[in-house]
Amino acid sequence: MKFGTLAIHAGQEPDSATGAVMTPIYQTSTYAQKSPGVHQGYEYSRTDNPTRTAYQACVAALENAKHGLAFSSGLAAMDCILHTLRPGDHVVACDDVYGGTFRIFDKVYRKLGIEFTSVDLSDLSKAKAAFTPKTKMLWMESPTNPMLKILDIAALSQMARAHGAISVVDNTFLSPYFQKPLDLGADIAVHSVTKYINGHSDVVGGVLATSNTALYEELKFYQNACGAVPAPMDCFLVLRGLKTLHVRMEQHAKNAMEIARYLEAHPRVERVIYPGLESHPQHALARKQMSGFGGMITFFIKGGLSEARTFLEKVEIFTLAESLGGVESLIEHPAIMTHASIPAETRKQLGIHDNLIRISTGIEDVSDLLADLKQALG
């Protein structure tokens, strides 16, 4: 079946007890057993819950994966993946990642004896040089947050495999509709479901997908043993959001392309970064590995913090808020907001300057979005 059909049906059958077309919210913590250890596949809702089972199966189908595992946040999904490491292990990680991703590496796992090397993975020779005999994991985010660098997932996953390391791709910015990391050779695709997958800014969640069954068993063990699972109601909401993922992504990308072109031509804008623009340094790679360019745009306004602040205070339809991937347009200041946990010096090196602004293009009527940008820039 094709993507749109899977988004609506994968993992979901009418309820066997009642015929309910929508997967019920199995709001239960536990399940009756006929005799000790004799049950219908469900014992306790931290371990498994039918609403979560349907959601995990749907995401797995969309990522072209054998298995899916859902969590209570994107960071909880990443935490589960990082649990597979042992003290002394080394991770090669993309230098430009979500601030919270950097924080869990730097402030949580480094303390537990895991080493991280942050490197510009868009440069394959730099990536190769970062591997050591202790490297067990390669952590990619593509497009990166917030600089929208594109990483060559196929080449990097192959490099990781040659070094005996597992490759992980944070696929949050594109969703499986525009990019399928496992098809490109990665071992795990991980998402902040809070973003495009749920798509309505009303759930915090995370999910991962893999086709490596041994790895899945290990991750499933940590999902249950550590317990950061989503509630049944949240699983239901994400399943509901998933049904329109393909339709939403098309509109996000269409609106983003128009906005990126508008900003690129605006005299008050210094530079626009959007993978769909010919001016993006990795536009050709984006065309090759992605089936669409997504809804995220980063741009430098002319001036500094004061100009950025004035503009961000003036927008009316765009909401000044952290997060992304919802139907409504959001706008934010990475240096002060989403990437504040990255040291100032590193931010400077990455190009996260005070005049950098990030847009999550929603699916409103694009003419209203353009008019809002015009009045705020004016």
Ligand code: P1T
């Ligand atoms: O917020 P949470 O669901 O725990 O997911 C963390 C996360 C992981 N990966 C990427 C690429 C992300 O962008 C995020 C969260 N990001 C934001 C809140 C943001 O505004 O960038």
